[in-house]
Amino acid sequence: MEWLAKLFTKYPEMAVYLAVGIGYLIGRLKFRGVGLGVVTGSLLGGILIGNFFHVPVSDQAKSLVFLLFLFGIGYSVGPSFFQNLKGDGWRWAVLGVFVPVIGLLTAYTVAHYLKLDPGYSAGLLSGSLTESPAIGTASEAIRSLSLPDEQKQLWIGHIAVADAICYIFGTLGVIWCCSSLGPKLLRFDLRAESKKVEASLGIQRSKLGVYSAWQPIGFRAYKIPEDGLAVGTTVAQAEKSVPGVRLFVERIRRKGDIFSPVGTTVLEANDTVAVLGRTEFMIKALGPSAREVADPELLEISVVSFDLYITTKTIAGKTLQEIVDGVEEARGVLLRGITRGGHDIPIGTNTVIKRGDTLHVTGSETAVEKLAPVVGRVIHPTDESDLAVLGTAIFIGILVGAVLTIPVGHLRIALGTSVGTLLAGVIVGWARSVRPWFGIIPDAAILFMRSIGLAAFVAMIGLKAGPIFVQAVREYGYILFLGGIVVTLIPLIMGLFFGRYVLRLNPALLLGGIAGAQTMIAGVAAVQEKSDSPVATLGYSYTAAFGHIFLTTWGTIIVSLMT
Incomplete structure (x- = not known):
C-alpha cells in the first residue's frame, strides 16, 4: 500500500474525492428507514482513509468549499427567515x-461538567444537535486561537471524533422524540390532531395518500347532451x-364555430366544451350523460406547467381560497404543489401562501402568463x-466576519468568516425574494454547493482526524455518547413544553417545529409516517431557517466559551 500512500501525499485531492464517494455509499445505508446521511458518511469515510x-489537506481548500456551502444554505433560508418574523409567525x-x-446551554453545561476540551465540546454540540456545519465554524474559531499549530490540529480532530460519536443518537433521538415521546409527553393523539389540522386547512382526503383535490389532470372535450345538467x-x-x-x-364549439367564452356565456x-380540471369532477359539472369526444381542433390549446416564485403582497399572506375568490388572474390556473424552503407542504383551501414560496401550476399559456406578474x-x-x-x-461576508467582534459578558467573540458568509447568503436570498431579478442562482447550483x-x-476534517480517532474513542467514546444523549434530548423536551404551554x-x-429547530428532516418524516398526514412539514418550514443559522453559529460560540 506504500504506492497508494505516496499518491495520496502527492495528490491529496484523490483521498478527498474517495472519502466523499465512500461517504455517499455509507449515507445510503439505512436500517428501518434511518441512516447516518451523506455528511456523516463523508466524515467517516475521511476518518477511515x-x-x-x-493525507496533507490545505486549510484554504477546506475554507473554500465550506464557504460555498454556507452561502448556499443562507441563500436557501433567507426568504423564509425574514418572512417568519411577520404576523403570527413570531411564535x-x-x-x-x-x-x-437551550441546545447551546446544555452542550456547554455538559462539556464543562465532563471537562472536555474545546474540540470535543464543539463536536458534542454539532453531533448531538445534528448540525454538521457547526464543525466548520468551530474549526475556524480554533484556528484563530493563539496556540501552537499542533494543539489546534488536535482539537480540530477532536471535533470530528465527537461529532461522529454523538450524531448517531442525535439522529435517533430527534426521530424518537418527535414521533413517539412527544405525543406521550403532551398527551395527545397524533393521528386525530393531524386530521383536525387537515380539516382546518381545508385538506380533503378521498383515499389514502391523496390529500387534495387541487391536482390537475388536463384538458378534455365533452359534448353536452339535450338533458345535460349544464344546459342553460x-x-x-x-x-x-x-x-x-x-x-x-376554456373553449366552446357551437354549430361548427370555436370561440373562447366569458363568465356570462x-x-x-x-355544445362541445374544452374543460380543464379533474375528469371525475367534469362529469359532475356537466352531467353523467355528457360524453367525452375527440376534437383535436378544439383542444389545440397551449398548456404549460410553470413554477411561480411568490414576491408580491397580492398573494403573500393569503389563503388559497382567498386567492381563488379575489384574484381574477387565477382563473384557468390549477395548483399542483407548493414548495417552501425546499420542502413540499400540504395543500388545502386554507393553506397560507408566503413570500418565497414556489407554486407549481398548470394551465393554458395565456392564463399562466396573466397570473405570473400578479x-x-x-x-x-x-x-x-x-x-x-x-x-x-x-x-x-468574509470581510465583516473578520473584523466584527461581539461583546458577550467579559468575552469578545469574533463573528468569524464562516458566520459572516452565512449571513451574507441570508441577505442575498432575502433580497432575491423581494427583487426577483437580483442574484439569480439556479436551485440545482445551490443544491450542488450545499451537498459537495x-x-x-x-x-477533509475526517482525513485529519483519522490518526487519532481510535485512541480518542477508547478514551472518551462512552463519555461523549452519554453526554450526547443529554444534549440531544433536553432541548427537544423543553421545546415541546415551551411550544405547547407557553x-x-x-x-x-x-413536532415538526422542533425537528426544524434541529434541522432534522428525518424527524418530520417519522411524524408523517406515524400520523398518516403531511401537516408536520408546515411546522418544520417555520423553524428550519432559524435552526440552520443559530446552530451553525454556535460552533464559534462554544469554542469561545470553552477557552
Missing part, C-alpha cells in the same frame, strides 16, 4: 430560537357547480448563476 494514510420564530439556545347555465355557474373544485371552460345543448415571477429553467453577486457577497461543499469539507402552538405542528 486518514486512519491508514497521511414559531421564538421556538426556532429557543431550542437552539352560464360558464361561471358551471365552473362553480362542484363545491371545492376548480374547473374551467350560456351553455347550450350540443404573484411574482416565473422561474424559467436556467443554467447561469449570478457569480458577480455570489463572489461579492462572500467577499463582504459540506461533504468535501467534513471529508407559545400555545398546535401539538401536531409543534
Whole structure:
C-alpha cells in the first residue's frame, strides 16, 4: 500500500474525492428507514482513509468549499427567515430560537461538567444537535486561537471524533422524540390532531395518500347532451357547480364555430366544451350523460406547467381560497404543489401562501402568463448563476466576519468568516425574494454547493482526524455518547413544553417545529409516517431557517466559551 500512500501525499485531492464517494455509499445505508446521511458518511469515510494514510489537506481548500456551502444554505433560508418574523409567525420564530439556545446551554453545561476540551465540546454540540456545519465554524474559531499549530490540529480532530460519536443518537433521538415521546409527553393523539389540522386547512382526503383535490389532470372535450345538467347555465355557474373544485371552460364549439367564452356565456345543448380540471369532477359539472369526444381542433390549446416564485403582497399572506375568490388572474390556473424552503407542504383551501414560496401550476399559456406578474415571477429553467453577486457577497461576508467582534459578558467573540458568509447568503436570498431579478442562482447550483461543499469539507476534517480517532474513542467514546444523549434530548423536551404551554402552538405542528429547530428532516418524516398526514412539514418550514443559522453559529460560540 506504500504506492497508494505516496499518491495520496502527492495528490491529496484523490483521498478527498474517495472519502466523499465512500461517504455517499455509507449515507445510503439505512436500517428501518434511518441512516447516518451523506455528511456523516463523508466524515467517516475521511476518518477511515486518514486512519491508514497521511493525507496533507490545505486549510484554504477546506475554507473554500465550506464557504460555498454556507452561502448556499443562507441563500436557501433567507426568504423564509425574514418572512417568519411577520404576523403570527413570531411564535414559531421564538421556538426556532429557543431550542437552539437551550441546545447551546446544555452542550456547554455538559462539556464543562465532563471537562472536555474545546474540540470535543464543539463536536458534542454539532453531533448531538445534528448540525454538521457547526464543525466548520468551530474549526475556524480554533484556528484563530493563539496556540501552537499542533494543539489546534488536535482539537480540530477532536471535533470530528465527537461529532461522529454523538450524531448517531442525535439522529435517533430527534426521530424518537418527535414521533413517539412527544405525543406521550403532551398527551395527545397524533393521528386525530393531524386530521383536525387537515380539516382546518381545508385538506380533503378521498383515499389514502391523496390529500387534495387541487391536482390537475388536463384538458378534455365533452359534448353536452339535450338533458345535460349544464344546459342553460352560464360558464361561471358551471365552473362553480362542484363545491371545492376548480374547473374551467376554456373553449366552446357551437354549430361548427370555436370561440373562447366569458363568465356570462350560456351553455347550450350540443355544445362541445374544452374543460380543464379533474375528469371525475367534469362529469359532475356537466352531467353523467355528457360524453367525452375527440376534437383535436378544439383542444389545440397551449398548456404549460410553470413554477411561480411568490414576491408580491397580492398573494403573500393569503389563503388559497382567498386567492381563488379575489384574484381574477387565477382563473384557468390549477395548483399542483407548493414548495417552501425546499420542502413540499400540504395543500388545502386554507393553506397560507408566503413570500418565497414556489407554486407549481398548470394551465393554458395565456392564463399562466396573466397570473405570473400578479404573484411574482416565473422561474424559467436556467443554467447561469449570478457569480458577480455570489463572489461579492462572500467577499463582504468574509470581510465583516473578520473584523466584527461581539461583546458577550467579559468575552469578545469574533463573528468569524464562516458566520459572516452565512449571513451574507441570508441577505442575498432575502433580497432575491423581494427583487426577483437580483442574484439569480439556479436551485440545482445551490443544491450542488450545499451537498459537495459540506461533504468535501467534513471529508477533509475526517482525513485529519483519522490518526487519532481510535485512541480518542477508547478514551472518551462512552463519555461523549452519554453526554450526547443529554444534549440531544433536553432541548427537544423543553421545546415541546415551551411550544405547547407557553407559545400555545398546535401539538401536531409543534413536532415538526422542533425537528426544524434541529434541522432534522428525518424527524418530520417519522411524524408523517406515524400520523398518516403531511401537516408536520408546515411546522418544520417555520423553524428550519432559524435552526440552520443559530446552530451553525454556535460552533464559534462554544469554542469561545470553552477557552
